[in-house]
Amino acid sequence: MKLFLTSGGISNPSIKKALEEMLGKPTTDSDALAIPTASYGHRNVSPQQAWKFLAAQEPRAPMLEVGWKTVGTLELTALPSIGDDRWVSWVRDADVLLVNGGDPLYLSYWIKESGLAELFPSLPDTVWVGLSAGSMVMTPRIGEDFVGWRPPTGGDETLGLVDFAIFPHLDHPMLPENTMADAERWAATIGMPAYAMDDSTAIKVVDGSVEVISEGNWKLFNE
Amino acid sequence: MKLLLTSGGVRNDSIRQALEDLLGKPIAESDALFIPTAIYPFPGGAKMGYRAITGAMGGPLAGLGWNSMGVLELTALPSIDKEAWVPTVQESDALLVFGGDPLFLAHWLRESGLAELLPSLPDTVYVGTSAGSIATAATFVETYTDPPRGTGDFVKTENIVFDSPDGDVKRTLVTALGVGLVDFAVIPHFEHPDHPDASLANAQIWASHIPAPTYAVDDESAIKVSDGTVEVVSEGRWKLFNS
Numbered sequence: 001m002k003l004f005l006t007s008g009g010i011s012n013p014s015i016k017k018a019l020e021e022m023l024g025k026p027t028t029d030s031d032a033l034a035i036p037t038a039s040y041g042h043r044n045v046s047p048q049q050a051w052k053f054l055a056a057q058e059p060r061a062p063m064l065e066v067g068w069k070t071v072g073t074l075e076l077t078a079l080p081s082i083g084d085d086r087w088v089s090w091v092r093d094a095d096v097l098l099v100n101g102g103d104p105l106y107l108s109y110w111i112k113e114s115g116l117a118e119l120f121p122s123l124p125d126t127v128w129v130g131l132s133a134g135s136m137v138m139t140p141r142i143g144e145d146f147v148g149w150r151p152p153t154g155g156d157e158t159l160g161l162v163d164f165a166i167f168p169h170l171d172h173p174m175l176p177e178n179t180m181a182d183a184e185r186w187a188a189t190i191g192m193p194a195y196a197m198d199d200s201t202a203i204k205v206v207d208g209s210v211e212v213i214s215e216g217n218w219k220l221f222n223e
Numbered sequence: 224m225k226l227l228l229t230s231g232g233v234r235n236d237s238i239r240q241a242l243e244d245l246l247g248k249p250i251a252e253s254d255a256l257f258i259p260t261a262i263y264p265f266p267g268g269a270k271m272g273y274r275a276i277t278g279a280m281g282g283p284l285a286g287l288g289w290n291s292m293g294v295l296e297l298t299a300l301p302s303i304d305k306e307a308w309v310p311t312v313q314e315s316d317a318l319l320v321f322g323g324d325p326l327f328l329a330h331w332l333r334e335s336g337l338a339e340l341l342p343s344l345p346d347t348v349y350v351g352t353s354a355g356s357i358a359t360a361a362t363f364v365e366t367y368t369d370p371p372r373g374t375g376d377f378v379k380t381e382n383i384v385f386d387s388p389d390g391d392v393k394r395t396l397v398t399a400l401g402v403g404l405v406d407f408a409v410i411p412h413f414e415h416p417d418h419p420d421a422s423l424a425n426a427q428i429w430a431s432h433i434p435a436p437t438y439a440v441d442d443e444s445a446i447k448v449s450d451g452t453v454e455v456v457s458e459g460r461w462k463l464f465n466s
Contacts, residue, residue, distance in 0.1 A: 048292065106302070
């Protein structure tokens, strides 16, 4: 899988261009599955936000808004009870997975519980586009500051498909606790390379190589 | 709980008027939650679910012009705190329950805890489409083309062959427990050309397997339930069996 880890979605021309290079075609020629699941686990994320994500009515964090050839909803919590033979082909047929934000540990739990995680190694060309928690879920751990929903096993570990951590929404006007100073304090506890990134920035990970695409502000800690 | 049980959504002015009567205010001033869960076990469930949630299929439902719309995903509810979702349901004016597999839906209505909560919501309007309507009965019977899949709790299954102008229609009749919001059953898509098992003659046979009064309603009809009063709203065709 190719990873495209954003903080605020496909929010500017540089990010969109980089994404289309990874897809090898325009978004409007690409088949997408949208994963809203992380939204449900976060206390401050309402069911209305899950709907806005799917209905492409969230211009501050565009994902569906850029236009896709086809879109389906991949509801991770439903997968264990509908059967692998039904949903695995939906994933294999998709060019891109659009993964909404919300609670990173809830999302991580359901990626594993649904069986989707087991499928990742067999999807070399699929692009994972994460938004906020949808990006953080690919890191080894998120740090105690971002723990909300508590998994049955405890801890702050996420999937660890990359070897760095992410602090999203840097300097976001609605998140006064997301300043660069806050990011620096968080990075000091995380024990690995860590990117603080604003909503105009994305991290592209293909075959182990990491590239930052940005029209905004970001910083790499613990190099 | 007030209910508007449709076959194909809010497709005409009569059904829309019935919905606004139940809401007691315009749709544009009402807050709704959409429940897509029943569609996911179907082939193509991901795309159909997406189109339903965004109001692009299934007869106008999500796309009616609500004041606000949220997603209430039943399969997610057991893994989140009740304090996080119960108030949202209590504050909403309407629950839009999409169609698909009624066995799967009834299972998750119970498992999620929503079925238990619904009777305590006197003013909330439950709007069902197809399987979303079927699952409200105490006991329902659904015709499956393939044996039912996914999670569900059934009472019994039996094979049946219906006659149709195009030859035999083989189905599995599944009898299962619904959530018991009404004391009748629903057969949707009455006389729909794509549903030969719901022709007039076959709906009668289908209904004979259901231990309750059964409304067969077409996509232009709906059953309106308010304070125990049941009324059929229709610009199409419907029939009451087992009365």
